[in-house]
Amino acid sequence: MNHDARKKPARTQRLLVLGAVILALLAVNVAVPRRRERPQLSARTLKDLAELATVEYSVTKIVSYKDVAWYGDRKILFETAATVKAGIDLNELTDHDIQLQDGKAVTVTLPRPKILLFNMKPEHMREIFNESGILRSDFSNEEKDGLLSQGEKDIRAKVARMDILERAARNARILVESWLKKMGFATVRVAFKGGRT
Amino acid sequence: MKKLLSVLNIAALLAILLLLYNPLARIGLLPSLPALFRGGTAHIEETPVIIQQVKNIAQMFTQTYYDEYVYDTGVVRTPVFSQNKRLIFIAKGEVIAGFDLSELNEKSIIRREKSIVVKLPPARILDVVINPSGFETFIEEGEITFEESKKFHEDARRIFERNARDKGILKNSAEQGRETLEKFFRLLGFETVDIIIPESR
Numbered sequence: 001m002n003h004d005a006r007k008k009p010a011r012t013q014r015l016l017v018l019g020a021v022i023l024a025l026l027a028v029n030v031a032v033p034r035r036r037e038r039p040q041l042s043a044r045t046l047k048d049l050a051e052l053a054t055v056e057y058s059v060t061k062i063v064s065y066k067d068v069a070w071y072g073d074r075k076i077l078f079e080t081a082a083t084v085k086a087g088i089d090l091n092e093l094t095d096h097d098i099q100l101q102d103g104k105a106v107t108v109t110l111p112r113p114k115i116l117l118f119n120m121k122p123e124h125m126r127e128i129f130n131e132s133g134i135l136r137s138d139f140s141n142e143e144k145d146g147l148l149s150q151g152e153k154d155i156r157a158k159v160a161r162m163d164i165l166e167r168a169a170r171n172a173r174i175l176v177e178s179w180l181k182k183m184g185f186a187t188v189r190v191a192f193k194g195g196r197t
Numbered sequence: 198m199k200k201l202l203s204v205l206n207i208a209a210l211l212a213i214l215l216l217l218y219n220p221l222a223r224i225g226l227l228p229s230l231p232a233l234f235r236g237g238t239a240h241i242e243e244t245p246v247i248i249q250q251v252k253n254i255a256q257m258f259t260q261t262y263y264d265e266y267v268y269d270t271g272v273v274r275t276p277v278f279s280q281n282k283r284l285i286f287i288a289k290g291e292v293i294a295g296f297d298l299s300e301l302n303e304k305s306i307i308r309r310e311k312s313i314v315v316k317l318p319p320a321r322i323l324d325v326v327i328n329p330s331g332f333e334t335f336i337e338e339g340e341i342t343f344e345e346s347k348k349f350h351e352d353a354r355r356i357f358e359r360n361a362r363d364k365g366i367l368k369n370s371a372e373q374g375r376e377t378l379e380k381f382f383r384l385l386g387f388e389t390v391d392i393i394i395p396e397s398r
Contacts, residue, residue, distance in 0.1 A: 011199075012202070015206060018206065021213055022213060028216070029219050029220055044262070046361075052258075055251065055252070057252075059248050098384040138340065140334070141286075141346050154246070179306070180385075182303065
């Protein structure tokens with residue numbers, strides 16, 4: 001009985017000490033600021049271009065992610081769309097690439113086509129499905145941007161493997177030929193640097 | 198009573214552990230608690246890219262404007278019992294200006310021996326590009342839906358376009374277009390080149 005009576009204040013004392021520690025730690029938690037580095041912003045700049053876009057591909061992709069864990073799953077599904085433009089960089093055109101023969105015939109050697117622009121507009125994206133288990137946090141905005149960035153990377157890689165550059169070259173040839181004929185050249189030959197495209 | 202004190206002791210010890218963890222997570226020495234529950238690096242599933250449309254175009258890009266912008270939604274008040282919302286993100290992207298050359302017709306090019314006159318359409322904004330990889334969330338508070346975030350992203354695109362116009366992108370675009378075409382026509386042997394570009398609105 002006496003032993004129990006001595007133990008009770010000791011337990012209460014320990015609880016009081018723990019309470020004091022909690023209060024002190026709470027104060028530390030409030031005082032420690034969240035680590036945030038200020039964003040580094042570069043200057044706004046205008047830059048000259050001389051690019052001729054000759055083809056535009058509109059593509060779609062479903063971005064899907066499943067996060068399976070023993071304490072619950074999270075699943076999300078987006079519908080995304082992108083436009084990709086390809087063509088030639090006229091800055092790469094030099095004096096040697098245009099050869100005139102008696103003012104009526106011309107041979108133009110164009111630079112090889114490349115992808116000039118990739119655009120994933122927010123208005124063309126849609127969240128189709130989003131579900132998180134009760135023990136799981138919801139997908140944050142940052143996570144969603146990260147998943148869409150992966151989708152963007154995948155679209156870029158897959159579009160580059162499509163026939164976009166061949167089409168861009170074909171259209172550039174047709175366009176330049178028609179312009180030069182409108183300018184009065186009777187014979188027009190269009191080639192590409194580094195051989196056939 | 199004895200049991201209650203033991204439970205309180207355990208609860209207090211757990212609270213201490215949590216309170217010790219949190220400041221270390223805040224200064225970046227440990228992952229944050231929500232990150233622990235989110236799991237590892239996310240990888241999207243393999244899905245195809247489907248071509249919806251292929252369009253032949255004739256656009257000349259003559260000017261690009263790079264911008265980085267910190268977008269702050271400010272505190273968005275929500276009904277009682279739900280957390281107020283705030284989103285600050287950094288948007289990085291570009292605005293492209295130039296000419297739509299598909300608007301050129303027979304009357305747009307006039308040739309007289311060694312001189313040529315080309316009438317171009319006015320320079321205009323052709324694209325505003327901020328891709329998902331161009332958005333970086335800085336602060337996110339409260340539950341922000343995808344639709345809300347999309348609206349903020351669209352607004353950022355409008356700001357980019359406005360900034361580009363203020364910086365004189367259309368005037369520069371017209372000048373650069375004139376220069377590029379002049380160079381091209383001179384390479385084709387024309388001695389007098391006149392490029393007519395109406396003022397952009």
